[in-house]
Amino acid sequence: MGLTKSSTGTGLLENDFKNFKNDNGYTIALAGNPNVGKSTIFNSLTGMHQHTGNWPGKTVSNAIGKCIYKNQDFLFVDIPGTYSIMSNSEEEEIARDYICFGNPDATVVVVDATCLERNLNLVFQIMEITDNVILCVNLLDEAKKKKIKVDLKLLSERLGIPVVGTIARKKSTLNNLMDTITKVCTKKITPSPIKIKYSPLIEESIEELESELKNSFNLSNNLCRWISLKILDGETKILNTIEKNLAINLHDNSKINNLTKKLQENLKSNNITSETFKDNIVSSIMKKAEDICKDVCIFENTSYSKRDRKIDKILTSKKFGFPIMLLFLGIIFWITIVGANYPSQFLFAIFSWLQGKLVIFAEIVHCPAWLSDMLISGIYQTLTWVVSVMLPPMAIFFPLFTFLEDLGYLPRIAFNMDGFFKKCCCTR
Numbered sequence: 008m009g010l011t012k013s014s015t016g017t018g019l020l021e022n023d024f025k026n027f028k029n030d031n032g033y034t035i036a037l038a039g040n041p042n043v044g045k046s047t048i049f050n051s052l053t054g055m056h057q058h059t060g061n062w063p064g065k066t067v068s069n070a071i072g073k074c075i076y077k078n079q080d081f082l083f084v085d086i087p088g089t090y091s092i093m094s095n096s097e098e099e100e101i102a103r104d105y106i107c108f109g110n111p112d113a114t115v116v117v118v119d120a121t122c123l124e125r126n127l128n129l130v131f132q133i134m135e136i137t138d139n140v141i142l143c144v145n146l147l148d149e150a151k152k153k154k155i156k157v158d159l160k161l162l163s164e165r166l167g168i169p170v171v172g173t174i175a176r177k178k179s180t181l182n183n184l185m186d187t188i189t190k191v192c193t194k195k196i197t198p199s200p201i202k203i204k205y206s207p208l209i210e211e212s213i214e215e216l217e218s219e220l221k222n223s224f225n226l227s228n229n230l231c232r233w234i235s236l237k238i239l240d241g242e243t244k245i246l247n248t249i250e251k252n253l254a255i256n257l258h259d260n261s262k263i264n265n266l267t268k269k270l271q272e273n274l275k276s277n278n279i280t281s282e283t284f285k286d287n288i289v290s291s292i293m294k295k296a297e298d299i300c301k302d303v304c305i306f307e308n309t310s311y312s313k314r315d316r317k318i319d320k321i322l323t324s325k326k327f328g329f330p331i332m333l334l335f336l337g338i339i340f341w342i343t344i345v346g347a348n349y350p351s352q353f354l355f356a357i358f359s360w361l362q363g364k365l366v367i368f369a370e371i372v373h374c375p376a377w378l379s380d381m382l383i384s385g386i387y388q389t390l391t392w393v394v395s396v397m398l399p400p401m402a403i404f405f406p407l408f409t410f411l412e413d414l415g416y417l418p419r420i421a422f423n424m425d426g427f428f429k430k431c432c433c434t435r
């Protein structure tokens with residue numbers, strides 16, 4: 008039996024995830040990096056019309072929809088794309104809160120088969136919080152075009168979770184995903200995700216805090232380990248959210264406070280400061296992702312990935328990174344500023360000509376002077392001036408910027424600027 012759209016699927020948009028509970032069946036979260044096809048899968052399964060498109064950040068709020076598969080009721084939650092659950096933006100917080108505290112029956116993490124290594128960062132972070140994780144390797148058609156093969160069976164063995172390959176635009180490929188979701192929800196498959204091992208000192212600190220948390224609160228092992236990590240990191244915002252959602256009080260717990268102070272000082276004396284702690288964690292995750300991808304991803308067109316790496320080295324090098332960035336941005340701003348003059352003048356001329364005609368028309372119909380002044384010299388003139396000045400630069404700048412994004416150059420700019428943003432305290 009295939010997929011059936013729900014007759015009651017509503018498309019309710021809400022962020023109060025406590026309402027996202029399916030009393031008659033299972034609740035499934037669709038998580039993943041931006042632009043990997045989560046909403047395409049969601050729409051296909053639920054018959055809903057979530058916004059999809061080829062740029063990141065379209066879904067900015069949780070959306071729910073129902074689907075019936077083999078007579079079983081599922082409630083899907085399409086959550087905003089996020090690169091990490093160490094979130095910064097509002098939609099990333101919405102995603103993080105649902106992943107961490109929504110308590111779905113299973114979390115499907117959708118990843119892009121063409122850049123698996125980068126996507127695994129989020130997969131590992133989610134596996135730290137919940138065991139019921141299914142990996143959906145999407146965009147297999149794009150991977151095939153780029154001659155990238157992903158060994159799904161080996162990936163599943165290495166991660167300890169079920170892995171399914173899909174092409175979200177082809178609905179038939181989603182049956183396998185639904186079968187796996189059903190098996191996980193009905194406990195026919197029990198995922199046992201691997202946990203990242205951080206540096207020995209961080210692991211020791213986590214262990215100590217974890218056992219204190221277990222003594223103080225009634226929380227799962229996964230949550231205790233994850234919260235320990237957040238306490239050591241000193242992420243106040245996340246800790247406040249944890250307290251609110253799990254109804255626990257960490258701030259006033261003197262045992263935990265004293266132990267945290269002791270452990271943080273110990274880490275500091277071993278050169279793991281509050282600034283380097285997160286880098287340490289992220290580099291352990293990325294190292295693991297790299298190791299796994301080396302084994303499971305086969306790049307048949309080696310010259311393609313070699314060429315990519317060569318270009319990357321130049322675009323992100325200390326010597327050429329900034330001059331190239333300034334050159335590209337300079338060209339874009341130059342084309343925008345100089346190029347916009349021509350359509351601006353053209354629009355201005357048309358609007359002025361039309362204004363003359365409107366004045367004549369007002370005279371013919373004996374429109375009172377105060378009214379024609381207000382409508383023509385006031386509203387019409389102001390509006391047309393704004394359109395003449397603003398529209399052309401926007402119509403030139405945004406497509407050019409999108410072009411840079413499609414080329415994949417913007418993430419390289421972000422990489423080059425990361426150090427500066429950190430110095431300005433814009434990122435952590």
Ligand SMILES: Nc1nc2c(ncn2[C@@H]2O[C@H](COP(=O)(O)OP(=O)(O)OP(=O)(O)O)[C@@H](O)[C@H]2O)c(=O)[nH]1
Pocket residue numbers: 039040041042043044045046047048058059060061062063064065066067087088089145146147148149173174175176177
């Ligand atoms: N070729 C191909 N394109 C796909 C596939 N899955 C999704 N797409 C396309 O990829 C683009 C992004 O898909 P979305 O479903 O909007 O991605 P998303 O993960 O919801 O993105 P955000 O909401 O921004 O996080 C759309 O243009 C889809 O049509 C696939 O398997 N193959």
Ligand SMILES: [Mg+2]
Pocket residue numbers: 045046047057058059065066088
């Ligand atoms: Mg989406």
